Amino acid sequence: MKKILVDDVVMQEACNIADGVYAPLKGFTGKDDFESIATHFRLTDGRIWAMPIILDITREQKEEIGDNDFIIENREGKQFYISKPSIYKIDRDRMAQALYGTTDKKHPGVARLYGLKEYFVGGNVDRVVGREFKNTYPYYKTPAEMKEIFKKHAWTHIVAFQTRNPPHRSHEFLQKRALAQVDGLLIQPVIGPKKEGDIKDEYIIGAYNILIERYYKKDTVELSTFHTYMRYAGPREAVFHAQVRKNFGCTHMIIGRDHAGVGNYYGTYDAQNIFKRFREDELCIKIFKYNNVCYCKKCENMTPDGTCPHTDDDKVFLSGTELRRRLIEKEEIPDKFMRKEVVAYLESRKSIFVD
C-alpha cells in the first residue's frame, strides 16, 4: 500500500470527515462534486455543500499511486485509508472566482488555493485500525458526543456561535439575544492555522471560560471547538459553517455582518443574504441574522447598527488592530467594549498573539 505523507491540515480534514463533522461527505471532494459545489453550492446529488474538502498531491505522488487505494500518514505514523481515489486538476482561476469571488492573490483563501499541490484527489476516508488519528484537543467533541451532551441538558433548540476572537461585549450581547430564544448556546471557536497577529487559540478558550463562568446562567452554554483552517470565503463559508454546526446538533446559528470575510471582498450582508438561496427545510438549520452592535454613549445602551441617530464617534468600538495595540501596551480598553475580567486575563498572559 502506497503511503503519502501529509501535513496537519490535511490530516485534520480527514479526521473531520471520519467524525461526521462534514456529513454528508464520506471523503475528499472529487472533480464533479468540486464543480457542482463551486457552481451550485451543492453536491452532484443535490444536497447542500459549500466548500470542497481538498486532498492535494504532487505529480510524483500521482504517479506513485496510480489508480490504487492508498494511505495518508502524518509524521507520527497516524493514518487514514483513501479508497476509490480519483485524481484530477482544476482550473484555479475559474475555481478561485467561483469559490471566493476573486482571483486576487492578496485574498488569503485564494492564495492558499493557488499554493496547493498540482493534483487533487477525491476518495473515501476511513480510519486504519491500530493507527487511528484522533482529535485529542481537550475541548473537542465529535458531533455524536456533542449531540449526547445536548441530550443530557434536554436542550432541543441550540444556537451556534462561530468565532476566532476572544469575546467582545457585542458578541456577548448577540449570544444572549439568541440564547433568550432557544435552550442552549454552543460557542465554537475555529481552531487551526492562524494569521500573524491573531490571538492564540488557548487564550480565546481561556477568555470564554471566564466570561461563561461569571456572566452566563449555569447550564445554558457549551464551549467546544471546530478544527479547520479559515477560508475567508465570506458568504460561502457562512453556509459551510452553518452545515457543520447542523452536524454538531445545532438548530440555529448566528450569522453577523461580514461573517468569515476578509478585507473588502464581500458586501456587509452577503453572508446573511446568501441563505435566501436555500429552502429552510433543506438547510436544516435556522439562521439568526444579526446586525453589528456597539455600545452608544448617547443612547447609554448596546445599539444595533443603523438603529440610533448617533455617529460612529458616539460608539465604543476598537478595530482589531487597535485592540491588539492596547493589549500589548496595556492601555485602557473600555469595559463597554470588552469585559474587564477578559482584558485582565489577556493582559496577564505572555505572548498571546500568533507570530
Ligand SMILES: [Zn+2]
Ligand atoms: Zn445612539
